[in-house]
């Protein structure tokens with residue numbers, strides 16, 4: 128029989144664990160900065176509420192109904208040879224690509240954990256502390272080393288299976304992370320740059336929004352909720368039949384938005400207080416947090432604690448990503464869990480090499496001049512801006528138009544206290560989600576110009 132979650136709380140925490148990860152802690156803060164703050168936050172929140180949460184419910188429905196992984200679930204609902212299977216493969220592919228660079232970023236976290244233990248910020252100025260990241264970025268071998276260690280950690284947990292591995296870890300660590308973030312946020316509140324940060328984050332200057340930011344907000348919203356990657360389908364497949372799906376989705380969705388906001392409220396006061404650059408891209412969190420810690424008493428303890436939790440937050444997400452790939456190999460090819468885990472981890476290691484070396488230019492030297500972004504950035508953009516929205520579009524069409532509506536309604540309502548909002552939800556899934564994603568696509572591909 129298929130293994131199930133030990134308890135409802137365990138499932139919600141695991142889903143939350145998969146959602147809160149590098150998307151919230153690493154990507155969200157710098158993408159907000161790159162896109163001018165307030166307006167971007169508005170779009171992000173809007174997309175999460177109107178597209179993200181409804182899709183989250185939809186994916187849980189697919190997973191719980193079929194009790195299969197991403198590809199298997201589409202096959203069992205639409206038929207073995209149905210083209211809808213492709214949607215499942217899309218998810219697996221996205222999860223695989225994301226994980227290949229996710230390991231590297233999480234590995235940077237491990238590197239900062241080590242740096243913290245060595246108290247690297249002593250006798251350095253804020254600017255010097257911040258510039259340490261640049262060194263790391265260019266040191267491909269160091270990035271690869273830590274990335275591989277992180278991959279091994281991920282492998283270790285997934286190898287052990289659902290209940291023992293994923294569920295237990297997620298419980299304790301998510302709570303700790305939240306407590307630390309709240310404490311840091313209270314401290315940031317006392318910094319002199321706090322009000323400037325608030326202005327940056329909550330003032331809506333429409334003119335500053337580049338329209339490509341809208342696509343990024345959409346992609347990031349799907350990314351942070353772990354959607355369109357088969358993760359939520361897979362997690363839903365380990366759910367017993369009476370669990371309340373809309374409630375779980377609401378809890379996770381709202382928590383993700385709140386924690387994302389908390390993260391930027393910790394980081395941006397530091398940026399403004401210590402006059403660090405705003406558009407710092409991928410390095411932002413690694414450049415600001417050590418500066419913050421260095422200014423605090425007990426810097427070493429704090430920074431060790433923070434980077435430990437950072438790595439764990441990444442781990443509760445990376446195990447979800449690896450689980451998608453592994454669950455599908457098990458479902459489709461009958462591999463044993465250990466074999467599937469080993470096979471996918473080895474493949475991931477190879478794809479993570481060019482990601483690790485992207486900053487050093489040691490591999491694919493011509494990539495950056497040719498594409499305008501390095502290999503790492505290209506993978507990230509491909510997945511977040513195109514594969515995820517496309518996967519989400521197809522999933523909503525599948526739920527809204529392909530599946531029999533009595534089946535969808537029954538699954539939505541079963542065990543839920545939110546049965547009454549079914550009508551609103553199915554309307555969003557049928558019309559609003561697909562149209563919103565299509566509009567963003569049309570805009571981005573410049574097929575039609577909305578500008579006067």
Ligand code: PHE
Nearest residue numbers: 146148149150351353358444
């Ligand atoms: N949601 C995770 C994050 O924000 C990333 C992720 C995507 C994890 C998909 C699992 C599945 O970091």
